[in-house]
Amino acid sequence: MTAEVSKHLGIPEAVFVTDVDSFMKEMGTTDAESLLRKLEENYQKYKMMEITLLQKKKRLQHQIPELKSTLDIVKHLHEKKTGTEKSNFLLSAALYAKAEIPPTEEVFLWLGANVMLSYSTSEALDLLSQNNKSATKNLTSIKSDLEYLRDQITTTEVTMARLYNWNVKKRRTTAS
DSSP, X not given: OHHHHHHTTTOOXXXXXXXXXXXXXXXXXXOHHHHHHHHHHHHHHHHHHHHHHHHHHHHHHHHHHHHHHHHHHHHHHHHOOSSOEEEEEEEETTEEEEEEEOOOSEEEEXXXXXXXXXXXXXXXXXXXXXXXXXXXXXXXXHHHHHHHHHHHHHHHHHHHHXXXXXXXXXXXXXXX
16 A cells, blocks of 8 residues: 555545445444545545646646757757758747747757756757656656546545445434
8 A cells, every 4th residue: 555655646545435334333433424524525635636636737738749849949950050040930829030040059948937048959958858758757647646536536435425325324214
């Protein structure tokens, strides 16, 4: 179980209850409402984790194509040693500008937070390749974590339903 927990970002494993009577005896209680509240709390935590992971996934899915595009451009500049290159580049949503790009050994990369640094083309290739590998690996990991998390959410929902139905059945038998 510990390998599983560390494998999935510390997402706790949901308890799957097949026999509610045995589960209640194990827990040493007959108060289903308190257990339902605890399960609801865990369920809400799972949902918050899911939202966070989905946001990370969306960000990476947007970032990876940009990294690949930038990597392709830097590769082209690295290989191009003579003559100027004419190009149209994107300024904003539908606005392009024409440019003549002379052979260069230096490129400037946005690092984020309004920071731009100068790199040689070979350094930029190394950095962009590493960032692309890292982003792709993170996306794969997030997809795996989301799948695991959805299983935990489903397990929690099933357990809550079983516990709720058990409690309703118990109240009916004690009322009659």
